[in-house]
Amino acid sequence: MAVVQTGNGFRKTGEGGLNVQRTAFTEIPMIDLAGMMSRDAAVRREVGEAVRRACTEVGFFYVCHHGVDPQSLARCYAVSKAFFMLSEAEKCEIHIRNSENHRGYGPLLEENTNPDSQGDLHEAFDLAGDIPQTDPDVLAGKRLYGPNLWPRHPAGFRDAVLECRSALVGLGHTIFRAFALALGLEEDYFQPLVEKPCAHMRILRYPPQKGVINEKQIGIGAHSDYECFTILHQNGESALQVLNAAGTWIEAPPIPGTFVINVGDMMARWTNDLFCSTLHRVINRSGKERYSIPLFFGPNFDTIISPLPSCQDADHPPLYPPVKAGDYVLSRFDETYVYRQPTAETV
Ligand SMILES: O=C(O)CCC(=O)C(=O)O
């Protein structure tokens, strides 16, 4: 067992709520989501049971038969590669610091996911639902909602990226249904809480790392994700590693036709640590550039996240005070991104 730092504080890797045991897994489980489309509630509950095991013991799982069209991912990667090949000056026209709601381009090393590190070796394009400035939630200053920043090139970028995002959001709704079943709740328990989800997507490009690797500067430093769960597509190269309960890094290679799903810190809080937000990191030793697309799925901005009644009992009182979902994510962005740090003049 190792002691690790997550966004929810320090934690022993083998410890869970309600007597669950985190395991020294050596492989990430695979869950077939076809059962979620079944008309038979017992078949859907079986999927929920598998999800419960994966989320309590590992915090990560693959899904297959998820219904996302591979063509929509392929189109998104094609325009993204063309975007990242633009000059730095052109990409920086939509630098994320120009956005009031965390959208746009983030250059290499302008993020530091692990506070002990010296910057992450990837560049990124961040987007979420394209919500106009006139929307009441945007006007009310809920700064996870708002418009995206779009580059001038390449042609077709916006349509391909938005199409891919809406396919991933659709999958996210299925996963929330499976989570409800996993937690012994009504299958549509989360539905009203995710009608206007804060579902933030990134397109990441990792340059290869050669020679002796400085552990403090890797693709993404060891971290746990912020939202309820992440849907991750990896294109080609194996570089993602996941920390098991024994403190060993386990590879999570891309498997064609699948996504990796992992529990985020918000879901760990919501489930009173029954579900585990497992640490992971990226080191791209493949010798080639690597692309991935994560979608971080959080609920409606105003949702109050406080441990669910089904995840506490007399021996397991609530571990976390209530937080507003949107405020929680914004506070985690503040810790991670260079552009959100106070400048010398303002401190
Ligand atoms: O690129 C990957 O494989 C993982 C990315 C990741 O962990 C993140 O963006 O939080």
Ligand SMILES: [Fe+2]
């Ligand atoms: Fe992550």
